[in-house]
Amino acid sequence: MIPESRFRLVHPAVSPASPIVDTHTHLALTFESYRRKYPAGEHKTVYDFVRALYVPAGVKEIVDVWCEAPVSPLWREFADSALTEESRRDKWSGMGYWFVMGVHPHNAKFYTDKVEADIIEAMGHPRCVGWGEMGLDYHYDTSPRPVQRAVFVRQLQCAVRLNKPLTIHSREADEDTERILKEEVPKDHKIHIHCFTNAPAFAQRLLDHFPNLFIGITGVITFSSNTDTSTTVRNMFGPSASEPPRLRIVLETDAPYMVPSTIYSVPALATPDANGKKLPLSHCGMLPWTAGFVAGLLPPGRGGDAGWDAARVLSVARENARAMYGV
Template identity: 80%
Template sequence: MANNRSNEFIPESLFRLAHPAVSPASPIVDTHTHLALTFESYRRKYPNGEYKTVYDFVQALYVPAGVQEIVDVWCEAPVRPLWREFADSALTEEKRRDLWGGMGYWFVMGVHPHQAKDYTDAIEADIIEAMAHPRCVGWGEMGLDYHYDTSPRPVQREVFIRQLRCAVRLKKPLTIHSREADADTECILKAEVPKDHKIHIHCFTNAPAFAQRLLDWFPNLYIGITGVITYGSNVDTSTTVRNMFLPSSPSPPRLRIVLETDAPYMVPNPVYNLPAFAKPEVKGQKLPLCHSGMLPWTAGFIANLLPKPQAAARSGAASGADAGGAEMWDAARVLSVARENARAMYGV
């Protein structure tokens, strides 16, 4: 993340992005974003900025970029009352048109493992209440984080299991956070979650073998890909995507991913290849936040990882929209397949 001083050199106009791959046939669906946090970050970094409300922000930056749907994530403890304002403002087609510029707003809610130590009966009751809202499409993010250990590991496991049992009982899709906790995450999911349940492993940076075991066990599980896949320090996420098309894989070749930003975090590196970022006054600076309109650059990076038609033919990969057959992968195709996967995962 850039510091506030760098914002002197990064005009907010650089947040207005349009990718040539985006079309009515390949719209952007961001399956994991923190919209309130993104907007609040924008207001802190640009206190005199152009966009005064979250609706101004979305209508100026998201809708023109081709964002069709977002799944907003509320995972604080205690639950922020602001969720209801956002969700209620998207209840009718008229409100979505007037306030959200026609973009679909959905949300999930849970408690992040960092705050597992703060989980209470009252917070659980608040989440269960939110689950009944028409714009709620899942429970999360929840899970385990052994990198920071902000909450004690036994507490993380206890709260993870407790949330899973609630979500399974309510038949809600699961948004899972797992960092440096592969073994425990896998063990708990397999013990607590029916095999056919819908699962989104959010912002995957774990071991490719861990991903494959989950994909093989849970037929309705999807791997969430953020801009972190574009970072040179991360090879596991790229390997995980490539492995979906290995001839030796027990599963048929299929791009079982959903696209997400985890905004305001993780600006995709390819964004910095745009001409505007080559200008002397901007060159070398980093954007201070990400937003959903940046997803096509992640999609383009993914497309370059996938089989080329001749390679797919030699390997015997199945043809079709999800396989690596005769059709060339590009950003538009990745966006389209990820869009269908988002519909299957969350119904959006």
């Protein structure tokens, strides 16, 4: 197994002006994955893990995602530990902890009145900033499609009624996702299309219809097998872009998934270990490598515009996260 010391990463673009704000991560699952892969690892609690890897890397805020059914009771421990400035300092070393909650389309078949009531209760917590992730996944079809659609509509109606921002999962379900969103959600509602890998034309239609919608960019944008996400970002500055062009993205890791391939430019990570293995999980400190890849897709500076680099992408994405979730 690759040494856990290699998870300690600091990107030169990170600064107080360009901090890391991860708008979609699964912290409990990331820590669980770490403990499973490193049972003798040095970080014994999730708070140790955050203090050792996230805060030194420049992680300023995270939006943690709870999307199981039934609802995990662990959410309350995390959220309550971030209620006061003192507890955030003691537990999280000052990092801002926020969360969203919903039911993932994989788990739609387990959605019940009790699950819905538990989510609605969580919506009242001061650290809750949205409902999700929810949506449609026609790639795996873990839940039957009619059930996915019915549960998606039901969650949207609850979230809109409560005026909660939406975190949306959509995979190979462009047509139904677009139709349901346009039927159920007011045009000015805040929407985050999480981990976008869909058709660029689908993204453009949503961006044109919903002025407060943002496209979520993960490390999957760096994968050679994925070109649609890169095209979607480029199109924000292309002929069909709004005037003036605007980078309508939020950055996310979806940790523990999708380590950005560009991270292997770090000298200590440039080659696999002796067994040919690479990093077995991602974490929030890896986000700047995704930002750097995004910067390389954007047009060079003209006139007084200095152009794009990882720091500027981090800064713009941070402002978008504030507009989306208030964090």
